[in-house]
């Protein structure tokens with residue numbers, strides 16, 4: 613197959629970030645991408661139009677929005693970082709059924725594609741239902757012997773999900789073998805769809821691990837890299853980054869993400885929100901010394917911030 617079906621999911625809040633993720637894939641991939649975005653009633657008609665128009669200048673993509681409102685029976689998780697959209701990926705086999713698609717890539721919206729996803733798409737799946745990457749974040753948490761709020765270690769938790777904790781995979785980057793899922797994976801898929809993720813720490817991811825543990829083939833971890841936030845911690849071999857770049861201030865790779873953002877209608881909005889976030893964090897850091905009250909701290913901060921801006925724009929201080 614020459615064309616590469618790529619599926620993303622979002623609601624209104626995630627739409628700008630989903631758009632950046634899609635743009636990053638389109639810009640780095642030579643072959644034509646069939647882009648399917650699964651979304652719900654929260655995204656307005658105007659926003660849908662703007663989304664589709666974003667991809668018009670690119671010659672190698674055909675974008676389509678698939679509305680899942682009404683067919684998505686999912687509930688928000690107990691944890692606010694997991695809204696119900698995390699389950700929309702479970703709808704992919706059903707929604708692509710009539711589209712003659714034998715295989716597709718699914719990516720989380722908080723990803724940035726750095727390499728041609730044709731290579732990911734062509735990786736052999738050896739008859740398994742899913743291509744996945746081992747979860748580097750979970751491995752790190754297990755290594756640090758971090759504990760969960762319920763007192764269990766992460767290792768104990770993962771052992772309650774899968775037989776082999778070292779094979780626990782991340783659900784952010786999946787290659788779905790739709791042909792094989794249709795042929796013999798329907799029951800497993802139905803099982804996953806109807807499981808209640810409310811009490812899992814990583815709802816959709818834990819469910820996929822539980823159900824498909826014996827039905828995955830492992831892809832190189834370069835396709836799902838979660839570099840630490842510390843400065844200088846870029847991952848040179850990374851082909852896809854998995855970082856919420858819009859909340860991760862001064863990440864070494866944020867310039868890559870902002871470059872892709874420029875191709876979307878959200879550039880100024882997201883840039884402004886990012887600056888406000890940096891400002892808030894800086895103010896909070898200023899407020900830390902106990903000798904100053906909040907008002908004095910903010911005034912001092914604003915004073916020095918304006919002075920620094922003036923110095924930069926007058927050319928007296930360039931980095």
Ligand SMILES: [Mn+2]
Pocket residue numbers: 720721722784854
């Ligand atoms: Mn993610």
